[in-house]
Every structure is written in C-alpha cells, then in structure tokens.
Amino acid sequence: MTEYEEPPDVHWVDEHAGPVVRPYAVTRGRARPVTGKFDLVSQVSTARTVASQDVGLGPEHLAIIALCRRRLSVAEVAAHLDLPLGAVRVLLGDLLERQLVRVVEPRPTPVLTDDSIFEQVINGLRTL
Amino acid sequence: MDYEPSDSADRTGASGELMPTAVKILIAGGFGVGKTTLVGAVSETRPLRTEEVLTEEGVSVDDLSGIETKTTTTVAMDFGRISITDDLVLYLFGTPGQDRFWFVWDELALGALGAVVLADTRRLADCFPSVDYFEKHGTPFIVAVNCFEGARQYQLDEVTQALSLDPGVPVMLCDARRRESGKEVLIAVLEHAMRTHRRVSATTAG
Numbered sequence: 074m075t076e077y078e079e080p081p082d083v084h085w086v087d088e089h090a091g092p093v094v095r096p097y098a099v100t101r102g103r104a105r106p107v108t109g110k111f112d113l114v115s116q117v118s119t120a121r122t123v124a125s126q127d128v129g130l131g132p133e134h135l136a137i138i139a140l141c142r143r144r145l146s147v148a149e150v151a152a153h154l155d156l157p158l159g160a161v162r163v164l165l166g167d168l169l170e171r172q173l174v175r176v177v178e179p180r181p182t183p184v185l186t187d188d189s190i191f192e193q194v195i196n197g198l199r200t201l
Numbered sequence: 202m203d204y205e206p207s208d209s210a211d212r213t214g215a216s217g218e219l220m221p222t223a224v225k226i227l228i229a230g231g232f233g234v235g236k237t238t239l240v241g242a243v244s245e246t247r248p249l250r251t252e253e254v255l256t257e258e259g260v261s262v263d264d265l266s267g268i269e270t271k272t273t274t275t276v277a278m279d280f281g282r283i284s285i286t287d288d289l290v291l292y293l294f295g296t297p298g299q300d301r302f303w304f305v306w307d308e309l310a311l312g313a314l315g316a317v318v319l320a321d322t323r324r325l326a327d328c329f330p331s332v333d334y335f336e337k338h339g340t341p342f343i344v345a346v347n348c349f350e351g352a353r354q355y356q357l358d359e360v361t362q363a364l365s366l367d368p369g370v371p372v373m374l375c376d377a378r379r380r381e382s383g384k385e386v387l388i389a390v391l392e393h394a395m396r397t398h399r400r401v402s403a404t405t406a407g
C-alpha cells in the first residue's frame with residue numbers, strides 16, 4: 074500500500090523573495106529614481122541639512138543624509154542601509170531632486186591620452 | 202563608454218572642493234574560489250555586500266519544473282574599498298557567481314579599469330565563463346591562481362594553455378588570504394590594463 078506522498082517542495086516564489094516587499098514599501102512602489110543615474114561608484118555627499126520645507130522624507134531618506142556627511146559610493150550606501158541598490162537609487166533620486174545631496178558620477182574610463190590614473194592607483198597601492 | 206559627460210569634468214565642484222575619483226576592479230571566478238577572501242584581504246573595511254533585486258523581466262525563468270513562476274530573486278555583490286588618497290578611491294567588486302546574472306556583470310564591468318579572474322587549479326574550467334566574458338567585452342584581465350593546499354601545482358604556462366588564453370594575458374600565483382599577495386594581484390592587473398590602454402591609444406592616435 075502506498076501512502077500519500079507529499080509532493081516535492083514547490084517554490085512558487087523564489088525563496089529569496091522575502092525582502093522584496095520591503096524595498097518597494099520604502100520607495101512607495103517606485104522602481105525608478107525621479108532623477109539621476111547613480112552608478113555603483115558614484116560618490117554621494119550630503120549637500121545641506123534638512124529644513125522644514127523638506128516634506129515627504131522617510132526615515133531611509135534621513136538615514137542617507139546622515140550617512141553621507143562622509144562621502145560614500147552608491148554601493149556603500151546600499152550596503153550600510155541594507156537595502157537593495159534599486160531602492161537606494163530611488164531614494165537618492167528624491168534627495169538629488171531636493172538638492173539635499175550632491176552626486177558625482179565616475180569619470181569615464183581614462184581618455185585615450187591620459188593613463189595617469191593607472192599610475193596613481195599603482196603607486197598608491199605600493200605605498201599602502 | 203556610455204557615460205554622459207560628468208559634471209566633474211574639471212574636477213572642481215561648485216564649492217571649489219576637489220571632486221573625488223572612483224575607479225573599480227572586478228574580482229571574478231568560479232564558485233568558492235576565494236573572491237570574497239581576496240576582497241576582504243585587501244579592503245580597508247571588511248567586505249560589504251549590496252543586493253540587486255531582480256524580477257522576471259531581467260532573468261530567464263529557471264525552467265526545471267515547467268512551472269511558470271514570476272522569478273524574483275536577489276543577487277548579492279561583495280565589494281571592498283581602498284582609499285588611495287582623499288580624492289581617489291579604488292573599489293573592488295566580486296562578481297556574482299551564477300551565469301544567469303550576466304546583466305549584473307554588465308553594470309559592474311562598465312567603466313572598470315580591469316578584472317582579476319581567480320582560478321583554482323582543481324577546477325580550472327570554472328573560470329571559463331569569466332574569461333569568455335572579459336575577452337568578449339574587451340575588459341583587460343589577468344588570471345590569478347589561488348594556491349589552495351593539496352592542489353597540484355601547475356606551471357603557469359599550463360594554465361595559459363588550459364584556458365586558451367591569449368599569450369599576452371598575465372597569469373600569476375596568489376594567496377587570496379594574504380594582503381600583500383592581494384596587492385600584488387591588483388598591481389599586476391593595473392599594469393596590464395595600463396599597457397593595454399597605451400597600446401590602444403598608440404594605434405588609435407596613429
């Protein structure tokens with residue numbers, strides 16, 4: 074007699090899907106920033122303090138403003154806040170639009186005539 | 202490259218402060234080959250981790266069961282930071298190991314100065330996908346053989362042959378756990394990238 078067998082575990086949703094809800098809540102459902110591109114290594118720094126006219130900011134926005142008093146890359150912001158990159162980009166877009174942060178996109182890979190960046194990094198590593 | 206001209210073109214911001222320069226190097230290679238270890242050994246902080254959330258539009262559905270699922274998953278990337286000067290920061294990114302996350306690699310590879318392909322001689326074939334990727338995308342890369350105990354010591358030219366590398370691609374030994382060794386690897390990839398860059402400049406400038 075065969076007993077009823079439980080079907081093998083079917084994952085209708087990826088097992089890593091748990092945290093997915095949170096970033097969307099944080100960005101109120103928005104997937105794209107209102108402005109800005111935010112490369113992984115774009116440098117973000119806080120541009121001014123939050124004033125009373127800055128309405129509509131959530132705790133994560135404020136956390137970024139506090140964090141980026143020291144200049145940090147977009148990737149570092151995401152890591153420190155433990156939020157996915159997509160969500161962090163949306164939040165940064167909000168802040169950039171209000172000029173609460175400054176963002177410096179990375180310069181393109183060295184222009185053809187200029188390879189000083191390689192030497193600078195190599196020399197820096199040697200003396201580290 | 203794909204960047205719009207950045208507002209840091211003259212490296213002096215509105216406030217007169219010097220704008221930072223951020224550069225990156227990728228650390229690739231097969232599963233468990235020592236990517237995170239290498240990033241941690243040379244980084245000034247413990248490796249950080251950032252996640253990208255993917256929905257089904259970005260990823261082909263794992264079709265083992267025949268069930269149509271809306272795949273939502275996260276890809277984690279390890280990274281580390283080395284401040285060269287106040288205004289020059291080097292970021293190291295460990296690439297996610299699975300092939301289906303190529304498009305995350307595309308973002309990582311954009312603007313990268315170069316890449317390190319870590320190899321374990323017991324499973325050399327694991328680094329084929331990384332080698333293929335960087336060859337195809339023209340990212341300068343080197344192969345660093347991570348010396349695990351008990352692994353047969355290959356001659357470096359055997360590795361070159363086994364991976365069918367262009368003879369110009371440097372191959373070296375490393376110990377991903379040692380900071381000095383990790384620094385040597387980074388210096389090697391930068392030197393290789395600089396040579397590649399000069400060669401391209403020379404032929405383009407004519």
Ligand SMILES: Nc1nc2c(ncn2[C@@H]2O[C@H](COP(=O)(O)OP(=O)(O)OP(=O)(O)O)[C@@H](O)[C@H]2O)c(=O)[nH]1
Nearest residue numbers: 232233234235236237238298348349350376377378
């Ligand atoms: N003996 C030895 N062990 C190493 C070396 N490098 C890494 N390991 C060990 O190998 C294991 C895997 O290293 P990781 O740095 O996690 O490898 P990884 O490439 O990040 O792995 P995934 O992210 O899972 O693909 C860890 O237990 C390390 O401690 C090495 O040079 N020698």
Ligand SMILES: [Mg+2]
Nearest residue numbers: 236237279295
């Ligand atoms: Mg790892």
